[in-house]
Amino acid sequence: MFFKDVIGQTEVKQHLAEMVQLNRLSHALLFLGKQGSGALPLALAFGQFLVCEKVNGKSTSNQQGPSLFGFDEPVEPMNTSPTLTDACGECPACTKAWQMVHPDIHFSYPVISKKSGDKPKSTDFISDWREFIQQSPYGNVYDWLQFIGAENKQGNITAEECNDIIRQLSLKSFESEYKILLMWMPEYLGKEGNKLLKLIEEPPANTLFILVAESEEQILPTILSRTQLVKVPLLENVEVEQALIERNNTPPEQARLVAGIAQGNYHEALQLLQHSEEDWLSLLREWMNVTLKENQLGQVKWVEEAAKLGREKQKQFLRYYNHLLEQCVRLRILGPQNLSLSEPEKDFAARLNKVASVTQQQAIITELDKAAYYVERNANAKILFHALTIKMLHIIKDKVLVSVV
Numbered sequence: 001m002f003f004k005d006v007i008g009q010t011e012v013k014q015h016l017a018e019m020v021q022l023n024r025l026s027h028a029l030l031f032l033g034k035q036g037s038g039a040l041p042l043a044l045a046f047g048q049f050l051v052c053e054k055v056n057g058k059s060t061s062n063q064q065g066p067s068l069f070g071f072d073e074p075v076e077p078m079n080t081s082p083t084l085t086d087a088c089g090e091c092p093a094c095t096k097a098w099q100m101v102h103p104d105i106h107f108s109y110p111v112i113s114k115k116s117g118d119k120p121k122s123t124d125f126i127s128d129w130r131e132f133i134q135q136s137p138y139g140n141v142y143d144w145l146q147f148i149g150a151e152n153k154q155g156n157i158t159a160e161e162c163n164d165i166i167r168q169l170s171l172k173s174f175e176s177e178y179k180i181l182l183m184w185m186p187e188y189l190g191k192e193g194n195k196l197l198k199l200i201e202e203p204p205a206n207t208l209f210i211l212v213a214e215s216e217e218q219i220l221p222t223i224l225s226r227t228q229l230v231k232v233p234l235l236e237n238v239e240v241e242q243a244l245i246e247r248n249n250t251p252p253e254q255a256r257l258v259a260g261i262a263q264g265n266y267h268e269a270l271q272l273l274q275h276s277e278e279d280w281l282s283l284l285r286e287w288m289n290v291t292l293k294e295n296q297l298g299q300v301k302w303v304e305e306a307a308k309l310g311r312e313k314q315k316q317f318l319r320y321y322n323h324l325l326e327q328c329v330r331l332r333i334l335g336p337q338n339l340s341l342s343e344p345e346k347d348f349a350a351r352l353n354k355v356a357s358v359t360q361q362q363a364i365i366t367e368l369d370k371a372a373y374y375v376e377r378n379a380n381a382k383i384l385f386h387a388l389t390i391k392m393l394h395i396i397k398d399k400v401l402v403s404v405v
Helices: 010-021 039-051 092-098 122-135 141-147 159-169 191-201 237-248 252-262 266-274 280-292 296-307 311-334 343-355 358-376 381-396
Strands: 028-032 105-108 179-184 207-213 228-231
Touching: 010 039, 010 228, 028 039, 039 092, 039 179, 039 207, 105 122, 105 159, 122 141, 122 159, 159 179, 159 191, 237 252, 237 266, 252 266, 252 311, 266 311, 280 296, 280 311, 280 343, 280 381, 296 381, 311 343, 311 358, 311 381, 358 381
Parallel strands: 028 207, 028 228, 105 179, 179 207
Antiparallel strands: none
16 A cells, blocks of 8 residues: 555654654654544555665666676665655565565454354454455454455454464565554454564564554553554545545535544445435434433333434434534534535524534534443444433423423
């Protein structure tokens, strides 16, 4: 993968290139970025950048064998310019890195046991990994685990995997100056991760660890303290919008609306497009009405319908409601112009502003964020949405009930 294939992140790309050019590369880097920011594609591009023969000045394409006349022909100097900011894509190393078959780039990621008693390693799933990255470079760990048939199984980076990493990195590099381990989601390392501490702290020469994570708090502190942090921010809405238009052939108006809801998360934007046929506004209008009118039978019926949506659609719905509430605040301050909403949504937002104040809307947003967090962790959907309905009513019950039909 190339830096140019990574959406946005111009400053981070420049920083990474300068680290190599100025010889300030740490032996252990932590790419920390929320889901959909592109931390994994960025790490993959950086790995290819490091092994590229033109970047590190070891290209042999212009070198010739001994002269037939008994002396060496002059060799044209290679391009070692420090201005290179991306892999060349032409040398053999780039070709192998792009196909994820370079012998000096190793991968580690959460895996599952195929049968009881298995001790799975990342190498057991390497073909699936290559296919997954080609199809979904911005995919999340849930997508990956479903891709390998995990269903309800939990992914892990096992002790057996740690032993295999130690074995791989103890060998000499085959082709490149660097031996690289790219570990995706080190949050899935349990106490077994302590096996890697000595290797991370005192690695063999030219060995580089690239950890790609979403949550700093869930990484083993002993590993975290041994890495140099590279923060990967969420994308700008305009970058998501442009990527949807150019990469996904999304109509500009739809791309603008989706980018506004996704809020810098390209993965979320793609998920929203996938479920774009869903009428979230009607579902939300129904929920608000049965809640505000304290129609308990209607609430039970609505919760049952919401529970049938499935985890991904439930997350999309909560994100959609969250976005509408944020637009409600903008509507109060800026008026109806320049809002990333359709006309029916603007009308609904205006009605929401009559129902709840800014403080109350912010309280609902907090509850929606918590609900999305629990949905991600397989909470019981009926209990969750019923509790959320009660909380939402309590937040706004002191207001005059206004129908949002």
